[in-house]
Amino acid sequence: MRESTYRVVPAVDKAARLLAELDEEQGFGISELARRIRASKGTVRDILLTLASHDLVTRDRDGHFRRGGRRFDLTHLARPHLDRLLEAFGETSLLGIVTDGGVEIAARAEPPTDLHMSAPLGRRLPLNVGAHAKVLRDGASIGFDDQEYLAGVRAAAAPVIDAQGRRVAVLLVVGFKERLDMRTLKRVGEACGREAAALSAQLRRREAVA
DSSP: OOGGGOOOOHHHHHHHHHHHHOOSSSOBOHHHHHHHHTOOHHHHHHHHHHHHHTTSEEEOTTSOEEEOOHHHHHHHHHHHHHHHHHHHHSSEEEEEEEETTEEEEEEEEOOSSSSOOOOOTTOEEOSSSSHHHHHHTSOOSSEEEESSSSTTEEEEEEEEEOTTSOEEEEEEEEEETTTOOHHHHHHHHHHHHHHHHHHHHHHHHHHHTO
């Protein structure tokens, strides 16, 4: 589309400029942001609260706003944990976030080999079967799946728990059964548990200042 063929939508333009001003760590107040984008404080407030309702920005306890909501925090914080799981076992590691009665794949780390398990970002997993279901639905501290969800595939999972004690996400490692014997799968589950506990602690610290 050529630039001359579209019309700038003022509210969207203001929202985009606000997001560009926001930082992931430091929060800014409404007055400061209104000054930066040269808009009224009422308009800026309404836009920020709308963005917050879509989990695109977070409002701290002091009324300041920063870029990213829980989903952003989780995907950002989870990446080193996913990388460590991949490095340790050479199998695909996933972050699944609980949403609308299911689990949505929000981040992943995959091995460079041609033959490995994969899952597209945005893929929804059911909550009635699999290692993730045992963790999120049944309350297990570590969930194991021996070809229950997919034939020929084994998996291990552990929960990510927020400051309110809710299981809001899951770390999951999946691989072909030929490469994941049951002894290795147990080790994968233990590693998932350690990484998920560390991620949970990070999330709770993040939420403590929000």
